[in-house]
Amino acid sequence: MLTDFAKTLNAFGSTRTPFFFAIDFEQNHPLVFTLDTLPDSILYCMDGKTNASSLSSPTPLIQKADWIDKERYRDAFTHVIEEIKKGNTYLLNLTFPTPITLKGSLEDVFYASDASFKCCIKEQFVCFSPERFIKIEDDMIHTFPMKGTIDASIENAESLILHDEKEMAEHVMVVDLLRNDVSMVAKNVRVERFRYSQTIKAGKRELIQISSHITGVLDASWHTRVGSILQTLLPAGSISGTPKRSSVAIIAKSEGYTRGFFTGVFGVYDGHTLDSGVLIRFIEKTPEGYFFKSGGGITLLSECEKEYDELCAKVYIPVH
Numbered sequence: 001m002l003t004d005f006a007k008t009l010n011a012f013g014s015t016r017t018p019f020f021f022a023i024d025f026e027q028n029h030p031l032v033f034t035l036d037t038l039p040d041s042i043l044y045c046m047d048g049k050t051n052a053s054s055l056s057s058p059t060p061l062i063q064k065a066d067w068i069d070k071e072r073y074r075d076a077f078t079h080v081i082e083e084i085k086k087g088n089t090y091l092l093n094l095t096f097p098t099p100i101t102l103k104g105s106l107e108d109v110f111y112a113s114d115a116s117f118k119c120c121i122k123e124q125f126v127c128f129s130p131e132r133f134i135k136i137e138d139d140m141i142h143t144f145p146m147k148g149t150i151d152a153s154i155e156n157a158e159s160l161i162l163h164d165e166k167e168m169a170e171h172v173m174v175v176d177l178l179r180n181d182v183s184m185v186a187k188n189v190r191v192e193r194f195r196y197s198q199t200i201k202a203g204k205r206e207l208i209q210i211s212s213h214i215t216g217v218l219d220a221s222w223h224t225r226v227g228s229i230l231q232t233l234l235p236a237g238s239i240s241g242t243p244k245r246s247s248v249a250i251i252a253k254s255e256g257y258t259r260g261f262f263t264g265v266f267g268v269y270d271g272h273t274l275d276s277g278v279l280i281r282f283i284e285k286t287p288e289g290y291f292f293k294s295g296g297g298i299t300l301l302s303e304c305e306k307e308y309d310e311l312c313a314k315v316y317i318p319v320h
Contacts, residue, residue, distance in 0.1 A: 002228060005030040009227025013269065016223060020044060022119065022266040022279070025235055025259040031121075035268070043110050045118040046268050046275045047132070057111035060104030065292070065315055068096045070308060076254040077304045083250050084300050091173040092241035092250060094307070095295025097257060098315050102283065102290045109283060114201050114318045117277025119266045125284040128318060130200045130209065133236055133265045133276040136226075141186050141216045145178045145238045147171045147297055148195075148210035149310060157208050158197050166301035167210065171195055173299070175212045177237040177244075185229045186216025201318035226274060230265075236278050239263040241297075260284070262293040281314070 002010075005023065009032065012019045018035040020042065033039070035051075043052045076094060083089050104112075110120035115128035131146045147170050150161040161167050175191060183189045193213040199206050222229065240263070241247025251259075262284065267276025282293045294314035296307055 003027065003030075003231055005032055006227035006231040008032050009230065009269075010225055011227075013223040013226035016271040018268070018270045020266075020268050021230075021276075022121070022261060022264065023230070023234060024261045024264040025239075027234060027264075029260075035270075041122040043107070043118075043120040043122075044266065044268060045110075045115075046277065047116050049268065049275070050118075052110070057108045058104055059112050059319055060102060060108040060317055062100050062292070062315065062317060063103050064101040065312075066099040067312055068098060072096075073308050073311070074304055076256075077298065077302075077307060079254050080250065080298045081300065081302070084298070089241050089243065089247040089250055090299065091170055091177075092247050092254075092298050093239045093263070093295055094251070094298050095239075095255060095259065095263065095293055096311060097284070097291040097293045098312075099288075100283070100290050100292045100315070106283065106285060109317055112317070112319050115281065117266075119277070119279065121261075123285055125261055125282060127261075127266070127277075127279045127282045129277045129280050129282075130198070131211075131238065131278040131280060133267065133278050134230075134233065134274070135276070136218065136222065136229075136274040137272075139218050139220055139222065141182060141218055141229075143178050143182060143214050144211050145171075145174045145214070146209055146211045147174045147238060149296070149313070150208050151313070152199055152206040152208045161208060161210060162195060162197070166299060166303075168195075169301055170297045170299050171210060171212070173242055174238050174297070175214065177242040179214055181233050181237055182214055182216045184232050186218050189214065189216040202313070202316045205316070207313075226269060230276075234265065235263065236265055238297075239278060239280060259293070281316075281318075
């Protein structure tokens with residue numbers, strides 16, 4: 001059954017009306033605007049295409065991070081491992097919010113951060129994501145699952161992560177999940193590139209992240225069902241788990257908080273193509289203060305201490 005946001009996007013696609021969308025992880029509060037009615041409070045940058053000005057901004061800083069209690073994380077991690085052993089999930093993205101003290105505004109973070117996919121809803125959240133969700137262009141759909149992170153300063157970092165058994169298993173599972181997802185909306189689905197490395201900025205450090213590239217062929221009428229395509233593919237496999245339905249239920253029980261727009265998706269349709277990003281690398285403003293939400297994929301081979309360290313390592317602002 002189509003959701004209201006999917007019906008709205010299908011209608012816009014049928015008339016080739018350009019639009020912006022942001023869909024929360026739980027899909028309870030999606031935002032949809034035609035580009036000519038997009039509020040000034042929403043800023044986006046999609047791989048270089050943006051509605052933002054070129055104004056400079058003060059360099060924002062995370063002055064303090066109050067890390068999640070290790071025992072709380074261990075309890076959640078242990079619960080996920082137990083569910084994996086029961087066969088209820090094979091790969092699950094476990095996340096938590098970290099309270100931070102931020103010098104600067106969310107808008108400052110948007111302008112100062114260096115990332116391919118950025119989104120800011122003023123006084124609500126900012127995202128500076130390295131991960132594309134899907135891109136549709138010339139009747140082809142592309143997705144780029146990203147799984148596997150290592151500090152680039154480690155000796156032989158790229159070789160280490162590419163040959164790590166746990167990282168390989170995690171990446172294989174998410175590629176298989178995304179390939180199956182894309183097969184529900186496209187034909188001739190194939191993995192174009194498997195496990196290639198990219199270097200991204202992580203504050204003063206650099207990280208190596210591992211991605212793959214999956215493609216599929218759409219018929220020329222895909223514009224009329226653009227909302228249906230998005231609904232079918234949500235939530236994004238790389239930040240939920242496999243199988244999706246049971247993994248999402250385990251996420252809700254293990255994490256104990258509402259993700260909201262974190263790990264949702266956002267994007268722009270210009271009447272010809274659609275591009276979108278995953279809402280990760282995410283700072284949210286709440287009445288209780290600022291929270292940086294982060295996490296990582298858990299498999300049977302995962303080690304709790306390493307996963308906790310990865311969650312902490314992803315709390316950064318990649319300033320220019």
